[in-house]
Amino acid sequence: MQRRTLACTACHGRQGQATPQGYFPRIAGKPAGYLYNQLLNFREGRRSYPQMSYLLEHLTDDYLREMAQHFASLQLPYAPAPAAQLPASLLERGRQLALHGDKTRDIPACVSCHGQALMGVAPWLPGLLGLSRDYVASQLGAWQTGQRHAQAPDCMAELARRLDAQDVGAVAAWLSTQPVPPGAAPQSGPVAELPLRCGGVQGAGP
Template sequence: MVEGWISPDLLRWTWRHPGRAASRNCLLAVLALLMAATAARAQLAHAPDFAARAHDETGMATRTLACTTCHGVQGRATPGGYFPRIAGKPAGYLYNQLLNIRDGRRSYPTMSYLLENLTDGYLREMAGYFASLKAPYPDPVAPQEPPSVLEHGRKLVFQGDAARSLPACVQCHGKAMTGVNPFVPGLLGLPRDYLNSQLGAWQTGRRHAQEPDCMAAVARLLSAQDVSAVTAWLSAQAVTGDGAAAARAEQPMPLRCGGVAQ
């Protein structure tokens, strides 16, 4: 057992819930990888900023093997649909999500146990490393919804709904929907199952961000039909260029967001 990374309680919880196959399989693979990662963890100094050591000068590829067990080689995601791509996402966004999971604002038991003893500096370094990876995106999946649903999704993405004070997705996530550095993630290249699950988690209060939690406010304005339409349209779009996030926002954000410096 690797002290501080996997607790006996997590092992017992995982094996007593056979329906949680994804968590159990991920945990088994993680256990095999963490032994090599633990020794290096103790030697890590706090990174001074997001970009520091982003090019693996301290062996981050080895020390983040546990991450790639679920998130895919180089963090490219896996075909299962529930583990998102983390490669190339803005470093500030990745860092915030690691903090949110470690500190209990996002709930995913396996990751919470992996991160609970890691310092802010270690999490910054992890975020910087994955943000630096430039890996190709897979082709999008063909849409399963009728054109009318896809068009509804497209309108919400680009226009929002002023009657409900619902901002368009592009107002925060960028015109190309590949995100805005350093804190706003892209919406393209993500599986529809993942998009559905995260919007649902915000609607039900299972996912939180730093206050004010702007995505929770947006998600609560969406109907089930809205969520289905938006995720169907987004998941059917190809990622433009190399998928890099925009260097800066082109307009002020329509809502205050605690995880975004404004």
């Protein structure tokens, strides 16, 4: 599997470890179900990145599932988070959105889906720590503009459209500067009580 995933690690870093300073996201240790769904999304055109689509277009579901399980099994240390170099008011806005949401605009907190430690919930929901500011902001922007899709109902697209540009910058900045505790990993738990219906999460609410 290590040889078969050389094309993955060329961008995502050695063993998929990446760093918060780069653009490409860490995939090591992410929940297997989430990784598998994203590989399907790239192969089937719901996510748009030509290099990924080209690499995956002829791979079978079973092959993609094996790749996802391989990277999910890699529990590797995280690089230190970069120092915050932004106004305290912006970071506080990001913290509020991540931990508490904004009830006045029907925006749920990130922790309500991605786990109280923001490390994801196995097997379907990804962690948000250890990602670069640019990556988080660009993905929220892609959902807002329709460049990124998930299986219907597309909960992240619905949520992203409720955020304004300042919200996107704030939450991306705050998440990118949070340290990952040693040994942190996705939590296990039910997904039936998510605040939004999410087609990319098996077993989401009715």
